[in-house]
Amino acid sequence: MAKVAINLSTGSLQQEEIIVGIDLGTTNSLVAYIHPDTRHPLAINDQGRGTIVPSIVHFPAGQDPIVGTEAREYLLTDPQNTIYSVKRLLGKSYQDLGTHAADLGYKVIDDNSEGLVKIRVGEKFYSPIELSAEILKELRARAEHALKTPVNKAVITVPAYFNDSQRQATRDAGRLAGLEVLRIVNEPTAAALAYGIGLSPDEEKTVAVYDLGGGTFDISILRIQQGIFEVLSTNGDTYLGGDDLDRAIINHWAGEYQLATVLFQNAEAQQQLRLLAEQAKRHLSTNDSFEAAFGDTRLPLTKAKFNELVQPLVDRTIASCRQALADAKLTQKDLDAVLLVGGSTRVPLVYDSVSAFFQQPANNTLNPDEVVALGAAIQADILAGNRRDVLLLDVTPLTLGIETLGGLMDPIIPRNSKIPTKAGRQYTTSVDGQVNLKISVYQGERDLVKENRKLAEFDLRGIPAMPAGLPKVDVNFILNADGILKVEAIELRSNTRQEVEIKPQYGLTDEQVEQMLMDSLTHAREDVSARMVIEARTVAEQMLYQVERFVAKNGQHLTPEEITQTTAGVDKLKQALTTQDKDTILKAVDELEELTRPFAERVMNISISQAMAGKKIL
């Protein structure tokens, strides 16, 4: 039931809008919402039909398409008009599909191999977006029917590895189904939310999400920090899932009981055997042995035999886990939790293998079929503003950045970025042996920091002395949902680190923000020319520093004449620097460079030959 509120200004009753969470899966889809009384996420079970809606669309001749369990019945009797696994085609070209197009029971076509695929059903062509929209329409209808209220907004989940075009296609499918898609959320993120991870702003966790469904396998490693979910790595196999476990059983039975001829001739027998295999697999998740009749043949299967059959498939998933962990540069000990998603994680061998590999019991307390949809519902609730205490999603009104050489603003988080957000960039030192790096944080749209608002300044101290340009300093901006900015600087070679926390909006009124934006527009031209002068000056100062250092170190390899010429060039550049004319400065830079290049090369050759002779350079 939806909550009803009274609008105080009009005195009318208004129904609180429901935003649903949708797991649009390859084999199965679900829709969930937050129950207004319990505040718990709940998968919708309309008219007792179950929460799972198979992602299958059947087109009966001359009638509206049907979706779900009823459509599945036609997979065998009318495969050409029954579309499954459409998620595999979303946002893809025929070229992307490669040989996999031939495996599908329906016709995938394209006249232009780089264009997006279409599917032929009878005389009509459908895009994967339209077909996904049919599934979403069914989910929407079920939600509206069960909740007795219109449903126009949704959060939809996608695999973490989905690219932009696949995400956009998912969004379009939602729109086509009459849903405003408020957010596309990564499936592992949704799973973590369902497990309550990431709901507290101070929480810092690293989790692995192992998702073995009907036809796909994904492993994702996530880091959750201040309500920001960062995907550290993903791995998996888009053609490995529960269907393969079923196939392993079928092959075993077919070999053991000479069923090959029967199966070859009879599509119905194939389907029957497939269903028996799935039944056996499910039964063995909670029992030690299974037996069924297939015509006159008895088909037994023990759990031990089943484990032996599927072990190679499970091993493949574990190899992916190992790779994902390595890509995230983590070890098992760094993980706070391992979450299980997808119906196939009910197989005890899967549970045991995953727990053994990650060296901790995997978490499977939530229904693995529902967990992604439940998490999507929580994200929807957050967006509806019902968990303001948890995460306030907003945008940052002004650009945040740091000062770089010459007083220039280097933007790190551009204005209008959704928050919470995280961004960073790498810097280095400009002087040899520099052990401190001043980091000045600014807010504003102007090119020169002096025109922007300074938020904070701090020193990263204790950088080991190294030649200029060698230290690698990562500066990260973490802007949390409350608009609080944390800036951290880390020197990667020595792992020296420093951080400060800043409230960027503090003290800025809307009018001030507007004024700063106006200023950035009116001063745009001035800013550009000032920026060019500063950049030229920076180049010149770097050049002077390099040349003076070079002469000091390598003076013995230069003739007195060369030294006099260089000194003259240096003086000329210093003179140019007293002007504010970028062309004069750059001309003097070029001249000095011309002058010094020949002996710089000569000294380099001397150093190389010394190194070849086994001596140390410098």
Ligand code: AMP
């Ligand atoms: P999903 O795509 O996440 O809905 O997963 C569906 C897959 O989970 C199918 O291959 C099912 O056969 C499998 N599955 C569901 N329940 C069980 C179970 N109790 N034991 C083993 N596999 C199951």
